Amino acid sequence: MKGQVLVLNQNYEPLNVCSWQRAVTLLCLGKAVVLEHDDQMMLHTPNREMPRPTVVRLSYLIRRPIPELKLSRRAILARDGHTCQYCGHTSRELTIDHVVPREHGGPTSWDNLVACCLRCNNKKANRTPREANMELISKPRRPRFIPYLSFATFTTAASNPRWRDYLEPFAPHLVAGS
Secondary structure: OOOEEEEEOOOOOEEEEEEHHHHHHHHHOOOEEEEEEEEEEEEEOOOOEEEEEEEEEEOOOOOOOOOOOOOOHHHHHHHOOOEOOOOOOEOOOOEEEEOOOHHHOOOOOOOOEEEEOHHHHHHHOOOOOOOOOOOOOOOOOOOOOOOOOOHHHHHHHOOOOOOHHHHHHHOHHHHHOO
């Protein structure tokens, strides 16, 4: 998230992650104020010099309906930390496994999908974990997180130390675990 800026609503709710160029535009137009900046990176204009912003807060409140948390491969992998939920192998090359296979009536839902390495997926095949003599590291569940950022974006943003204080009130279990 190098060069990215966390954008907060007027009430400090995380709204978006944007480029530093977009954040500077918001600042110049008077639509935002800087809350955090990078002292190591200076921006130079013909008239002035300023540190590059890392967190900005809008000067006005944006009212948006709370979006629905979408189930996706990317969101499942982010929820599980790119870790196989059977053996604990961490990788970017994981598949998604239905804990209770679809043929046995298992739904495609947050509570039935987990990240799985190819070896464990082949070992489990079309069986339940009990039938395959395998155990889940953690029980799959629907994540609780700040709704305006996608789940994957939120988990990535939570790893930025400058952003943690602004994100923790909205999902302390994600920020503390990063």
